[in-house]
Amino acid sequence: MAIPKSEWIWHNGGFVKWDEAKVHISTHALHYGSSVFEGIRAYETKNGTAILGLTPHVQRLFDSCKIVRIDLPYSRDEISSAIVETVRRNGLTSCYIRPLAYKGAGTITLDWRGSPTELAIMAFSFGRLLGSEGVEQGVDVMVSSWRRMAPNTHAGMSKAGGNYVNSGFVTMEANDLGYMEGITLDINGHVSEGSGENVFVVYRGAIYTPPVGASILMGVNRGYIITLARELGYEVREETFPREMLYVADEIFFTGTAVEVTPVRSVDKIRIGGGSRGQVTRQIQEQFFGIINGGIPDRYGWMTPVK
Ligand SMILES: Cc1ncc(COP(=O)(O)O)c(C=O)c1O
Known part of the structure; x- marks a missing residue:
């Protein structure tokens, strides 16, 4: 691109x-x-x-x-x-x-x-990183063989250029193996994040996302989606969870500037939920896209006008 x-x-x-x-x-x-x-x-x-x-x-x-x-x-x-x-x-x-x-x-x-x-x-100008189809139908991803950098090696909380060698490995491996994206585990084997996006899991009615201690970059959109999800009445838990929770999730979605809110429909070829965008993801997308296209009032002041 x-x-x-x-x-x-x-x-x-x-x-x-x-x-x-x-x-x-x-x-x-x-x-x-x-x-x-x-x-x-x-x-x-x-x-x-x-x-x-x-x-x-x-x-x-x-x-x-x-x-x-x-x-x-x-x-x-x-x-x-x-x-x-x-x-x-x-x-x-x-x-x-x-x-x-x-x-x-x-x-x-x-x-x-x-x-x-x-x-x-x-x-x-920049379109949708994982495609419009991905935003509606979901993307197929893998758990990367690359780990997210361990604490006290690189500074994962910073968006430092050097950190993106790790993200590059994850992306290239996924591309070579025919997946849209890779999800990394942290050094302890817990789910961390995608190469350039945060990950959310819907499991038995609650929403889980890895905490800052799981070597993630604290995404701006991650914060926004937590706010919107809570406003919709969902319990959002920032806590560590294992790889296998991805496989049994009812829904998974990514958040980030490039991917916006993109559902994940399979992980390691295992179908997630019904294998397409789930209800919770769709509700959150409606709110998110509504605010950014002006259809829903920007009640939190997230948008800065370019006059
Ligand atoms: C490694 C990584 N994680 C998460 C994110 C998502 O962050 P944001 O929502 O601020 O774009 C990004 C994108 O900036 C990223 O590069």
């Missing part, structure tokens, strides 16, 4: 043309993964284009930078405004937004604090 070019990229404080946003080969992040990033979506709503979860995404960017020890020379407000302006200036209605903070050309040593921090913000 090649990135469709848009016109402008925000780079280190101003806008440059897409083809002119470049880095030097000695850029520290290219060598050692010393970067953090965000993935955000803007949607075309009934009231114009709006960005979903701008505030928590920018907060997570700062949290990731703090963990990875990347000093950001901008305030939250400055970065939020630059994100909005990147969408607006490119004339995009719905799009994917990629803020990327990285250590630039400076040191060759592993103390990257000696390299300058650079920040880029791209925005470009």
